Amino acid sequence: MSGHVHKDYIGAKFGMWLFLFTEVLLFGGLFILYAVYLSRYPQEFISAGAQLDVRFGGGNTLVLLTSSLFVAISITALRRGSTKLCLGLLGGTIACAALFMINKFFEWSAKFSHGIYPGSEHLLEMPPGEIVFFNIYYVTTGLHGIHVIIGALILAWTMVLIMTGRVNANDWVILENAGLYWHLVDLIWIFVFPLYYLILH
Amino acid sequence: MxxxxxxxxxxxxxxxxxxxxxxxxxxxxxxxxxxxxxxxxxxxxxxxxxxxxxxxxxxxHMKYESILFKLSLLSALSILAIFIGFTFLDVLYR
The missing domain is CATH 1.10.287 (Helix Hairpins)
Known part of the structure; x- marks a missing residue:
């Protein structure tokens, strides 16, 4: 890379943070929906939440927290010159993303086989509060799942840039920003897990 | 660089x-x-x-960022709090 290329690290990171703020407000809107309907249908939210399996939610919490650790360490590894360790950790993160989605697949499949999915006849026979709970649940975790897939693709692209030397120990801001996006995915789940899976177990 | x-x-x-x-x-x-x-x-x-x-x-890394980053995070969270607060002023006292 030529030394004359202007690099604004602060600007690049700040731009990423501004984008993340819009993401926080996007999911914030969904959490507000949850809060408003929780205050309207507290009993139905508890009985609907009890139908979610804590093992799926808890397992995916462990997977995401660990993947966040991998990404955080990968940045330090790259800056210390341990490129191989960095790539291994990013590969591990993508594996965690895959594990998360496989979990989600089995979780949703079980729900679908019980006839619980948006617009299903069985769901529409439930009390209104439970219908709302499951609809918000599918929108929130579905949108979050899309973020997991996008995050994994961004990290895979970053790995290619590291392998080609475009991202390296002296020029790492792309990895930093990709990492910020991945941590956001983890942050959203930190709130999804207790609100949906643990609401009075 | x-x-x-x-x-x-x-x-x-x-x-x-x-x-x-x-x-x-x-x-x-x-x-x-x-x-x-x-x-x-x-x-x-x-x-x-x-x-x-x-x-x-x-x-x-927010702990290691400049005051600009911290203040912008604070304002984003304040906006979210206003968003939540005003929604509930409506919902609870309708």
């Missing part, structure tokens, strides 16, 4: 934060087994806020 080299966070710090996050997750699950009435949701939200604080401060 970049003049202002940000702080390099040691591996150990990240691992300690990760262990902390796992412990807090365990506490959330344990507390949810007891019926504390309306307190359950506040305990869950309190622990989730603590966990996200750890992730933002250490994993996302």
């Amino acid at each position: 970049s003049e202002e080299h940000a702080h390099i966070v040691p591996y150990k710090t990240f691992v300690i934060v990760w262990i902390g996050l796992l412990i807090l997750t365990g506490i959330t699950i344990a507390v949810a087994q007891y019926d504390l009435g309306a307190m359950n949701i506040w305990v869950a939200l309190g622990i989730a806020t603590l966990k996200s604080g750890l992730v933002i401060a250490i994993f996302m």
